[in-house]
Amino acid sequence: MAAIEAILFDAYGTLFDLRSAVTPHTAKLGDRADRLAALWRQKQLEYTWTASLRGAYRDFEAITQDALAFALAAEKISDPGLAAGLLQSFHALAPYPDAEATLRALKARNLRLGILSNGTPEMLSQLIASQPFAALLQPVVSVDAVKVFKPDARVYRLGVETLGIAPGRIGFVSGNAWDAGGAAAFGFQVFWINRAGQPAEYDLAGRATVLSALGELPSVLEQKTS
Incomplete structure (x- = not known):
């Protein structure tokens, strides 16, 4: 070797640690925090693979936002302030x-x-x-x-x-x-x-x-x- x-x-x-994007918001998310974190990551990866297979590249910033939007919708959360806060946490x-x-x-x-x-x-x-x-x-x-x-x-x-x-x-x-x-x-x-x-x-x-x-x-x- x-x-x-x-x-x-x-x-x-x-x-x-990807989980640290959600941790600051657990008071608002409650028992949905773990589900949201898992689905956000799942869709983030799915969207990268689909983009590559389709030859339709969209950068990781856009994909991360789209994945979060899906996860929030799946959990029936409509809170623009929370969405913005989660994205801010993902960048830190x-x-x-x-x-x-x-x-x-x-x-x-x-x-x-x-x-x-x-x-x-x-x-x-x-x-x-x-x-x-x-x-x-x-x-x-x-x-x-x-x-x-x-x-x-x-x-x-x-x-x-x-x-x-x-x-x-x-x-x-x-x-x-x-x-x-x-x-x-x-x-x-x-x-x-x-x-x-x-x-x-x-x-x-x-x-x-x-x-x-x-x-x-x-x-x-x-x-x-x-």
């Missing part, structure tokens, strides 16, 4: 508690660290700018450059072209199984963060290193290179 020279991270659901997601320490540990190993995400450049800039680890992540690559969403191979190829490193020397980290599967098929060395302990799919058990938390990554990398 080739030595890893750089690591690309997915942003949404990997470094940043909280990182997972182990994200910063993980990134700093990896940077100490002289690895290049970056992001490869469905988010627009503006969304990603807003998401990362206020974080203490922002300077550790360079490059931050958006699918906007190729106008197709993951898991299309063109997205992962964009990561290769941006880094100028062969796929087999790039580590890719995602908390989304479908994304990890796409990256593994492309040829990256993949680390799937399976926080929910869900069954393996997309042949990830054989093609990826499966972790239960982001914080396990530095020690696992050390074991692979020792």
Whole structure:
């Protein structure tokens, strides 16, 4: 196995906790909060895949808004102020508690660290700018450059072209199984963060290193290179 020279991270659901978009609004949402969060994410992903298959790209900002509108309608919620607040929260997601320490540990190993995400450049800039680890992540690559969403191979190829490193020397980290599967098929060395302990799919058990938390990554990398 080739030595890893750089690591690309997915942003949404990997470094940043999607549930934190809904948490500030649980008082208003009550027992609908979990259903809304799950449906919002489900439709967000569905709309990206449908857009790619149809060759009708709409950026992640528009798709995120449409997905939220559907989720709110499904829950029979008509509250423009709440909708605006949820979108604002999505643009300021909280990182997972182990994200910063993980990134700093990896940077100490002289690895290049970056992001490869469905988010627009503006969304990603807003998401990362206020974080203490922002300077550790360079490059931050958006699918906007190729106008197709993951898991299309063109997205992962964009990561290769941006880094100028062969796929087999790039580590890719995602908390989304479908994304990890796409990256593994492309040829990256993949680390799937399976926080929910869900069954393996997309042949990830054989093609990826499966972790239960982001914080396990530095020690696992050390074991692979020792």
